[in-house]
Amino acid sequence: MGSWDGFRPKRFFAPRPVPSVLYLRRKYFGNHLAKLMLLFSIPGSVIPYKYKANRLLKFIASISLIITWPVIVSQVLLSWAKASEKIKAGPLIEKL
Numbered sequence: 001m002g003s004w005d006g007f008r009p010k011r012f013f014a015p016r017p018v019p020s021v022l023y024l025r026r027k028y029f030g031n032h033l034a035k036l037m038l039l040f041s042i043p044g045s046v047i048p049y050k051y052k053a054n055r056l057l058k059f060i061a062s063i064s065l066i067i068t069w070p071v072i073v074s075q076v077l078l079s080w081a082k083a084s085e086k087i088k089a090g091p092l093i094e095k096l
Contacts, residue, residue, distance in 0.1 A: 015079035022083040
């Protein structure tokens with residue numbers, strides 16, 4: 001099972017976003033739009049959801065994004081690899 005939000009992993013080194021979210025974006029919209037989606041959605045996933053309205057905490061989150069950048073990139077690459085495996089496996093549900 002994934003976490004409550006597709007962009008917030010439960011564990012520190014878990015894939016970000018959940019590979020099934022990235023799989024759906026890549027399958028239906030292509031790799032280019034999936035990369036753009038990651039570019040716009042990953043920075044907002046660093047800050048907890050309840051603090052999204054606070055501008056000061058958004059600024060602090062942007063600074064923490066710079067500090068934790070290597071970990072976040074490794075999480076995204078792990079998610080991309082797992083989504084690639086799902087795409088290569090193909091659909092698991094047969095057509096009706």
